[in-house]
Amino acid sequence: MPVPLIDRVPDDATRRIADSEAAPSRIAIEAPAVQNLPFVYASPHSGRDYSETFLAASRLDPVTIRRSEDSFIDEVFAAAPECGAPLLKALFPRAYCDPNREPYELDPAMFAEPLPDFVNTTSVRVAGGLGTLARVVANGCEIYARKLSFAEAERRVRDCYNPYHRALARLLSDTRARFGFAVVVDCHSMPSIGGPMDQDDGDRRADIVLGDRYGTACAPALTDHAARALTDLGYRVARNAPYAGGHTTVRYGQPERGYHALQIEINRALYMDEERIERLPALGRLAADMTRLIERLGAMSHSLLLP
Numbered sequence: 001m002p003v004p005l006i007d008r009v010p011d012d013a014t015r016r017i018a019d020s021e022a023a024p025s026r027i028a029i030e031a032p033a034v035q036n037l038p039f040v041y042a043s044p045h046s047g048r049d050y051s052e053t054f055l056a057a058s059r060l061d062p063v064t065i066r067r068s069e070d071s072f073i074d075e076v077f078a079a080a081p082e083c084g085a086p087l088l089k090a091l092f093p094r095a096y097c098d099p100n101r102e103p104y105e106l107d108p109a110m111f112a113e114p115l116p117d118f119v120n121t122t123s124v125r126v127a128g129g130l131g132t133l134a135r136v137v138a139n140g141c142e143i144y145a146r147k148l149s150f151a152e153a154e155r156r157v158r159d160c161y162n163p164y165h166r167a168l169a170r171l172l173s174d175t176r177a178r179f180g181f182a183v184v185v186d187c188h189s190m191p192s193i194g195g196p197m198d199q200d201d202g203d204r205r206a207d208i209v210l211g212d213r214y215g216t217a218c219a220p221a222l223t224d225h226a227a228r229a230l231t232d233l234g235y236r237v238a239r240n241a242p243y244a245g246g247h248t249t250v251r252y253g254q255p256e257r258g259y260h261a262l263q264i265e266i267n268r269a270l271y272m273d274e275e276r277i278e279r280l281p282a283l284g285r286l287a288a289d290m291t292r293l294i295e296r297l298g299a300m301s302h303s304l305l306l307p
């Protein structure tokens with residue numbers, strides 16, 4: 001699917017821009033005073049604004065409902081604007097709506113009525129309970145105490161999913177117009193050990209996994225450069241296993257058109273208490289290292305990334 005061209009996001013002296021078509025506080029963009037890097041950093045899963053209505057519809061306690069979050073990843077990459085690249089953040093939680101899916105990847109068992117024919121009900125992600133509206137959190141616990149209406153799914157796609165992707169597409173098209181190419185770095189975290197729904201169930205994971213859809217979503221030089229930078233910082237780095245990249249990487253990774261997408265998955269044990277979902281002191285060091293990564297990637301030769 002081509003990356004759509006969308007009108008420029010207006011400058012904002014506060015560097016925090018809410019999408020004008022979104023419901024209040026659904027997304028935020030931390031924009032640099034001047035964008036001098038051809039990169040856009042995105043954090044689709046670190047949102048933690050849980051509405052009372054959503055919590056009331058859930059059967060889970062306030063900690064368990066957060067198991068699918070990429071908690072605090074927006075903080076880990078918070079220096080991107082200071083380095084010269086915008087940072088897009090979803091403020092809504094992944095358990096409520098997942099922008100790293102197709103617009104309508106839905107499990108029919110979650111809904112009180114039949115779903116329209118255009119809905120993707122057969123993807124691997126839907127089978128695992130982790131569609132656009134998730135049926136379970138990451139540890140397999142069911143989220144809802146009742147069935148949903150399809151109108152509820154449409155509302156979340158309209159209010160959360162669409163504004164997020166409008167903003168991301170706009171940032172990338174603006175960046176490509178400015179530099180001749182654009183790179184989205186999709187920022188995530190992962191459990192330290194593979195879970196029951198993962199192909200690496202029970203295995204201890206690398207510190208960082210880089211996903212480029214097996215070399216198709218970005219120039220190989222970008223993944224190579226990121227791997228070297230992270231290894232130099234002392235991290236154990238893997239590629240494409242167990243995560244090769246999700247919908248964002250597939251949709252926006254079109255290097256032949258000057259759009260590159262690289263997914264970064266960070267082992268949660270490096271910076272947070274996975275059970276309590278609390279920050280560890282080591283988060284500061286990790287954030288400093290990711291700032292160095294942003295700087296290293298920004299210093300890459302542009303000729304390696306031009307279409």
